[in-house]
Amino acid sequence: MAPSMYGNDFNVGDIYHTQAITMTETHVVNWAGLTMDFYPLHMDKEYAAKSQFGERLVHGPMIFAMAVGLVGSAGFAGDSAIAWLGVDNMKMYAPVKIGDTIRVEVEVKDKRETKNPKQGIQTWKYTIKNQRDETVMDLDYKMMFHMRV
Numbered sequence: 425m426a427p428s429m430y431g432n433d434f435n436v437g438d439i440y441h442t443q444a445i446t447m448t449e450t451h452v453v454n455w456a457g458l459t460m461d462f463y464p465l466h467m468d469k470e471y472a473a474k475s476q477f478g479e480r481l482v483h484g485p486m487i488f489a490m491a492v493g494l495v496g497s498a499g500f501a502g503d504s505a506i507a508w509l510g511v512d513n514m515k516m517y518a519p520v521k522i523g524d525t526i527r528v529e530v531e532v533k534d535k536r537e538t539k540n541p542k543q544g545i546q547t548w549k550y551t552i553k554n555q556r557d558e559t560v561m562d563l564d565y566k567m568m569f570h571m572r573v
Contacts, residue, residue, distance in 0.1 A: 429502030431544040431569025434532045442494040444527035444555075447482045447520055455486045482520040487561050491528045491552050495565075500530075506543060506568040514563035518554070525555040533564060537571075544571045 456462050464471035465481055472480040488511075495501070520526060534547040545568055552561040 427503045427570045429504040430572040431504055431535065431546060432572045433504065434501075434535065434546060434569075436532050436535060438532040440495075440498065440500045440530045442498040442528040442530070444525045445490065445494065446525040447486075447490070447522060449522055451486065451490075452480070452482055452522060455483050455489075459483070459485070461485075477519055477521070480522055482522060482524070484516050484520075484561070487516070487520055487526065487552060488514065488563065490526060491550050491561070491563075492565075494526075494528045495530055495548075495550065504569050506570055509545065509566040509568055511566065512547075512564040514561070516561050518558055518560045520554065520560050526552050526560065528552050538568075541573050542571055544569050 452466055456467055461483055463483075465475060465477070466472075466483055467480070469480060472478070529551045531549045531551070532546060533549045536545050538545060545566065548565045548567070550561075550563050550565050551559055554560050
């Protein structure tokens with residue numbers, strides 16, 4: 425069955441936006457249980473209150489995972505992706521607190537052909553922003569796509 429979209433359908437400079445999601449206590453607790461990351465800055469209210477942040481923070485790796493999920497559920501790539509190839513240049517700029525709302529802006533940053541004309545590689549820059557439009561994280565997400573030949 426042929427994909428509904430292809431890598432050819434995306435051009436360098438294209439920009440897409442996801443919906444937003446508010447990070448909750450439930451997200452944090454579930455993430456800690458799933459990953460075994462019970463660091464007190466995320467899990468201990470009293471410890472976090474004495475930190476420079478004054479309250480508990482959402483796990484940074486969870487922000488990355490939520491960004492991937494937000495982009496996937498937005499559906500703008502359809503079923504064109506073959507494989508995730510990795511991430512480069514991931515940076516965290518600001519903490520995300522329980523109750524903050526995040527969304528992702530995606531820009532097609534680079535695309536190139538491979539030896540197989542049915543496949544191409546693209547880099548999409550994910551910029552994760554909070555409810556104040558502050559960038560909290562960004563990264564270059566690399567994927568292999570089906571190409572229309």
